[in-house]
Amino acid sequence: MRPGDKVAIVSPSFTAPAYYPHVYQLGLQRLQENFGLVPVEYPSTSDANASAANKIRDLVAAFSDEENKAVIATIGGDIQVTYVKTMVSDVFVNSPKPFFGYSDNSHIANFLFLNGIPSFYGGSVFTQFAMQGSMDEYTVKYLRHALFDTGEIELVPSDYFNDVDLSWGNPDLLNRTRLHERSEGWSWEGNRPGHGKLWGGCLESVDEMLRHDTEIPTLESFENIVLMFETSEEIPHHDYVSRVVRAFGERGILDRVQGVLMGRAKAWEFSKQQGSQEKRKYRDQQQEVVLGMIRSYNESIPVVQNMDFGHTDPQIAMPYGNQVKIYPSEQRITAIF
Secondary structure (H helix, E strand, O other): OOOOOEEEEEOOOOOHHHOOHHHHHHHHHHHHHHHOOEEEEOHHHHOOOOOHHHHHHHHHHHHHOOOEEEEEEOOOOOOHHHOHHHOOOHHHHHOOOOEEEOHHHHHHHHHHHHOOOOEEEEOOHHHHHOOOOOOOHHHHHHHHHHHHOOOEEEEOOOOEEEOOOOOOOOHHHHHOOOOOEEOOOOEEEOOOOEEEEEEEEEHHHHHHHHHOOOOOOOOOHHHHEEEEEEOOOOOOOHHHHHHHHHHHHHOOOOOOOOEEEEEOOOOOEOOEOOOHHHHHHHHHHHHHHHHHHHHOOOOOOOEEEEEOOOOOEOOOOEEEOOEEEEEOOOOEEEEEO
């Protein structure tokens, strides 16, 4: 991609622009001013009453238009499992382009993966481009890699993070910078190097794939995959997280994968406003149960947790479907962008 290129803007899940147009416009402005890109909005993007059929229509149109060099989701949500299985792959295969989005967009990322099309797990209009105050420099760095660069890029930890949201209902808060905390860094376990294609997404969405028998990679395919998981603002209990990871063990997937990467667990929500110590305890508990469950099925693969992707900021737009390499002895991770 180059500055001046057009990028399609779609709402494959929650139609947030219909409710918070001021946040949406800030995100579009940042796309233009910070990256030199030209956003192209599709009909259902701001339509609160858009049906699943409308969303599919816009996705097909966005990918079909050769002038669009990428497709960017406004935000996640909770509906893609109901319609992604009805999408026909031909249009996407015939006109592949990078897709940006995370959370519920895990379903579209999985659909694209199955059709040989990489995407980027991150970089939604509302949550990264429209970050209050200003975009995080760390986020911008990896978005630039995703948008404009190719080749092997090293992923490095951010020194700071934030997961305490500011209300979108108050336009004045768009000028306020979120409170950042010092990061504990990435948590490493295991000595064996690992490499493979990134696959996974939001744990709650991936759980839905398993529950509803959505097509996912074959067992044989998982032999060349590094799993990538993270949890959402639902702040699921660690027992639930453990059970979802166990499902991958019982399916024979954990025996085969080349490594597991876990994003930093979001531990604050308006309905659960935890302090720093409570949030740290929640993250620690999740890391403990995840590692314990993985090790009960696979004793040797590298496991890296508390990483800067998913429902945390700043954020790496992870190259979903592309190769990642994990070097535990050096505590280094590289990925193909």
